[in-house]
Amino acid sequence: MSSPNALGVAHPATVASRPGHVSLAGVSKAYAGRTVLDDLSLDLVQGEMVALLGPSGCGKTTTLRILAGLERPDAGRVTIAGSDETTAPARSRNIGVVFQHYSLFPHLSARENVAYGLRIRRVDRGGRTQRADELLELVGLAEHGGKFPHQLSGGQQQRVALARALAIQPQLLLLDEPLSALDATVRARLREEIRRIQRQEGITTLMVTHDQEEALTMADRVGVMLDGRIEQLATPETLYNEPETPFVSQFVGVVNRIEGTVAGGRITVFGAGLRVANREPVASARAVALIRPEDISVQSARVGGAAGVVVEHILRGPLSSLLVRHGADHLRVDLATPMAGSYPVGTPVSLGVTRTRTIVETPVETPAES
Ligand SMILES: Nc1ncnc2c1ncn2[C@@H]1O[C@H](COP(=O)(O)OP(=O)(O)O)[C@@H](O)[C@H]1O
Ligand SMILES: [Mg+2]
Secondary structure, rough: OOOOOOOOOOOOOOOOOOOOOEEEEEEEEOOOEEEEEEEEEEEEOOOOOOEEEEEOHHHHHHHHHHHHOOOOOOOOEEOOOOEEEOOOHHOOOOOOEEOOOOOOOOOHHHHHHHHHHHOHHHHHHHHHHHHHHHHHHOOOOHHHHOOOOHHHHHHHHHHHHHHHHHHHOOOEEEOOOOOOOHHHHHHHHHHHHHHHHHHOOOOOEEEEEHHHHHHHHHHHHEEEEEEEEEEEEEHHHHHHHHHOOHHHHHHHHEEEEEEEEEEEEEEEOOOOOEEOOOOOOOOOOEEEEEOOOOEEEEOOOOOOOOEEEEEEEOOOEEEEEEEEEEOEEEEEEEEEHHHHHOOOOOOOOEEEOOEEEEEEOOOOOOOOOO
């Protein structure tokens, strides 16, 4: 089997007939008249991992619950492996789920937790124990099968939850903020671990998270969600480098806000004309360009350049941030730490932009206050 590479898998245009393929088509959901999912569509290719990334309350968990059969959509269709599952109950769907809170059965050992789904599916005791032990080994807990949840760390409990979800050989794995209750070191290690297992098992996976680093480092494709819709679904590289909306640009990275004049589809920033790459046409003549810190260049000040003064250095490891005062604004400029040393605090610099495209934000008309 060819494994997807870190730059993302290929996505053929027609995948609807592939086994394991998962699709939400035009799904809407409202609670008490309030729209939570708004005509949301999403397709997963067999074996890929997609992350839905968005702020709290944007509808991520609701999307998972609809896929799992724990909620019915008001409109739209859920298809799993070519069969329409829109109204199928949760227990008849072959789906593994891992939630943020460990949700293991406290009175069952790790091994019994992993074997639980197999017992429901009437696998005999010998078969259950063998499969549970294989799964515990897969998640690095071979020695811990006899322990109860309270005897395991948070990270270990999430590994058991993952093993339990995988034990039934699901057609789809759903992960709802699986790492957000863990501390940073454990989180980073489990990210890699989950990704390795997901690839090794070739299991189609939808993860939801509000953590952009988690989404960008783990998934083949990421869908950025806002208000019950997917704003943009693309590889991490595309989302970061070629966002199509102001929200995506700001949600998947840091941006500086630099005002400029728009004409003929370009905005002028520091004397350079950048192509305005917004998906929606921009009508206004003034706009704010959203420029990443690593896309601003500094040079020793020359006459005529856009002028700034370095006012602060922040060491971030291999990168450093310069805080540069430019008119009334402070801009963050990221550069390799050895380079940053050339621009001590107080240095006058001229500023440039090293990109040829940008997303802009247009001013929102604020209603007059009464
Ligand atoms: N069962 C429910 N009844 C009423 N409102 C709900 C219910 N489930 C979710 N919501 C609301 O729907 C919105 C989206 O929730 P959710 O999908 O949990 O968001 P997320 O997981 O992105 O934080 C929230 O405003 C939430 O309060
Ligand atoms: Mg949620």
